[in-house]
Amino acid sequence: MEIRHYKFDRITLNPEICFGKPCIRGMRMPVASVLGYLSSGMAIKDILKSWPELEADDIYQALAYASWAMEESVLPIPATVAG
Numbered sequence: 001m002e003i004r005h006y007k008f009d010r011i012t013l014n015p016e017i018c019f020g021k022p023c024i025r026g027m028r029m030p031v032a033s034v035l036g037y038l039s040s041g042m043a044i045k046d047i048l049k050s051w052p053e054l055e056a057d058d059i060y061q062a063l064a065y066a067s068w069a070m071e072e073s074v075l076p077i078p079a080t081v082a083g
Helices: 030-037 045-049 056-070
Strands: 011-013
Touching: 011 056, 030 045, 030 056, 045 056
Parallel strands: none
Antiparallel strands: none
16 A cells, blocks of 8 residues: 655655655655665766656655654653662
């Protein structure tokens, strides 16, 4: 069962595709892979040339999704002092 993200219409989640990781438009292209290509220095035009099924908006939405995901708060648990 494919679920489209409520905020990012190009991001889908499906337990039967890529173990349920967020993917681009139901394809077997995880958001993490797109981010990995970008972080390694690959230009958007080169990604699009290597994977013609992708569109520039897919890449921009992958970046937006990653930014949104990093907005989650992580609160440290303060150490308690015994005694």
